[in-house]
């Protein structure tokens with residue numbers, strides 16, 4: 066085997082001055098003081114946020130809680146094709162199909178039961194990739210707390226989209242053309258209105 | 270690097286009998302079928318013959334073929350650091366007597382790997398000094414990776430059946446006739462980083478004997494993989510080394526691609542390299558930060574976590590998740606990077622060196638830190654290789670072995686970077702190597718970013734990769750491919766492959782066996798820190814408890830990967 070390019074980083078013996086505590090202590094204090102003052106006045110790079118009053122902004126690819134999109138008339142876009150259920154590595158989607166009575170063609174399916182166990186889900190987004198109808202997408206909601214395990218199994222009423230798509234906090238979903246996500250650094254935050262923060266379980 | 274013929278000739282010198290050692294034609298690695306009678310002799314020959322010089326035993330695992338006459342197979346992967354060649358040994362054994370001689374006397378790295386094969390596959394390694402379960406609880410029954418084991422079974426594990434080293438029960442006295450103390454470090458200890466348990470015997474403050482128990486995070490990833498399609502395994506790989514989950518996915522995808530005979534497009538390779546190297550930086554940052562925190566230096570930990578937060582921002586914008594990325598697919602990556610990827614990465618390239626420099630100012634020449642770490646947990650290069658070490662820990666012992674240099678993949682040979690080594694072999698040397706590796710990784714990222722080609726991010730072979738969504742919505746043919754791929758999974762041709770990459774802790778290997786169906790037949794992960802951690806109890810002897818904490822941190826043991 067040819068010896069690869071190496072860079073030897075062996076320990077260098079301490080120089081005479083480094084053996085004294087005091088000089089080194091002041092040098093170290095200079096570093097920490099610089100960070101301290103920087104954080105106190107500039108806050109340019111501060112990565113900690115005062116949650117829950119202030120929240121961190123995630124990209125539009127964040128894989129959070131699922132949303133089942135609806136058609137214009139409010140019925141689910143899902144045609145109960147079982148693709149997401151099959152693709153799911155955590156086996157946490159459960160679907161029961163029924164015939165769609167409002168359909169204009171024969172044998173159109175729709176889900177009678179569609180549940181996702183949010184505690185089993187690993188948020189991999191494979192269900193979104195698998196769906197041929199863009200019926201299941203993900204939001205950026207990632208703060209989910211449940212009191213019982215049963216509560217974490219959410220069905221159609223909880224999953225179906227509420228309000229127009231433009232108002233949803235959209236996360237991971239199929240996209241075409243230019244990638245939609247963006248990176249903003251330093252770490253982006255967004256302030257939450259105080260009443261929302263107070264209404265949240267943590268604020269109470 | 271010798272040819273297959275030369276290696277075969279070197280083996281035939283001492284083992285002329287075809288019936289005992291036979292070469293299996295073809296394959297990704299030269300493979301020998303070995304009769305178990307001669308296994309240990311052959312092992313010694315392979316290790317000591319200068320033309321072969323297989324000093325590094327990478328992996329031992331068992332495979333179960335219930336339909337074969339010789340049902341079990343014990344598989345060994347060997348590597349020579351001087352010649353750079355690799356071989357695989359296979360030792361078949363019948364179902365009624367799954368016994369092979371242990372190769373522990375030849376390579377100490379067989380210690381835990383053989384215990385694992387015993388635990389999960391029920392292969393008995395005769396002559397192993399401590400053959401007991403390692404990942405499963407001692408009261409567990411059956412062997413989970415056998416094909417006839419039903420994973421739906423439940424075992425009730427009671428108190429009083431925990432693992433306890435035999436020596437821990439015996440009363441021992443020191444020379445002043447005081448009873449020596451037996452102490453548990455972990456499983457839940459702030460410095461154990463994940464749940465690991467170490468039982469030590471203390472004479473005064475000095476550790477005289479130690480034994481580790483692992484497996485608290487065992488979830489039998491390998492068994493789960495056997496019941497999922499090839500692409501569904503990717504989210505599981507994220508949970509191996511969760512500090513740098515990107516690299517596990519890359520390693521897995523490369524291994525499957527090797528078996529499929531496909532290669533991801535250049536842009537995907539480039540994205541994989543950049544994100545892998547950023548993950549490596551992150552992994553080293555976590556390790557150094559946590560190690561420093563354990564031995565009392567809180568400040569650098571916080572500075573390094575600032576860098577990590579920014580790295581996570583970039584990774585999350587690409588992958589959609591901070592920790593469990595699930596970004597890699599067989600044949601490429603799932604999406605293209607965001608439009609402002611370059612700016613984000615350039616910000617990191619500027620910011621991380623500043624934070625690393627601040628940490629170095631505080632630590633590298635700090636007298637207290639150096640007294641705590643120099644000479645602590647020292648291992649010679651021979652011992653390190655014997656234990657199967659790879660990665661930064663091996664390089665800190667002075668061995669310049671890096672898979673990215675020795676067996677370049679994904680175009681690492683096009684990039685200019687150096688392999689950092691140190692000769693101390695101690696905790697301080699491991700720190701120095703990791704700091705230098707962060708700098709080298711950032712260099713790689715910089716070059717890869719400059720050279721990032723445009724183009725597709727996943728191959729267009731519809732037997733492997735999902736077609737683009739807009740086609741699925743509009744074209745019948747794409748919809749059919751999409752449907753077939755989702756419902757049946759991709760078909761990987763029958764065969765076996767050992768794919769290996771340089772992960773943050775060392776060589777991450779995937780030994781994959783396919784039977785041509787839509788699901789893996791067997792996946793064996795060779796986690797780098799499994800080999801590293803088995804040396805830990807031996808390294809502790811003669812050290813004190815605070816040193817044990819310092820050593821543990823410097824080895825970067827990640828329980829998700831250790832226990833699988």
Ligand code: SF4
Pocket residue numbers: 152153154155156157158181185186187188189190191192193
């Ligand atoms: S995100 Fe993954 S685990 Fe969760 S429901 Fe979708 S496919 Fe299943």
Ligand code: SF4
Pocket residue numbers: 142143144145146147148149150160195196197198199200201
């Ligand atoms: S893949 Fe889409 S359309 Fe099919 S069952 Fe799932 S959500 Fe419904």
